Amino acid sequence: METALKGSTSRTTARSRKKVNLPYIEALSLARALEDPANLEFVFRVAMETELVAKRLYEHLTSITENREARELYEFLANVEWAHYQRLRGEAELMGVDVEKIEEEIRKKGFL
Secondary structure, three states: OEOOOOOOOOEOOOOOOOOOOOOOOOHHHHHHHHOOHHHHHHHHHHHHHHHHHHHHHHHHHHHHOOOHHHHHHHHHHHHHHHHHHHHHHHHHHHOOOOHHHHHHHHHHOOOO
């Protein structure tokens, strides 16, 4: 695969690819859960976890790219995802959601 970033000439091959362990995010389940206000804690958990998964992806990309521009972009995007997580956490607290319980569940999955 060839990257579209300026100045990059690196290619990855099937041999050089590293497996990244990221969970499948089922958007349909989340959409259904959003229809029921009783699922507020679930929705916040999924949303917060999704931000952390994205952050982890960008951190991984930062660690494997040799392109300085790409690395800076991935670092920026990881920080954006962290800011999203923090904002969701704050909103959940304001709405009376048990954030500590959510974070405990996320921690068990290794994303926090």
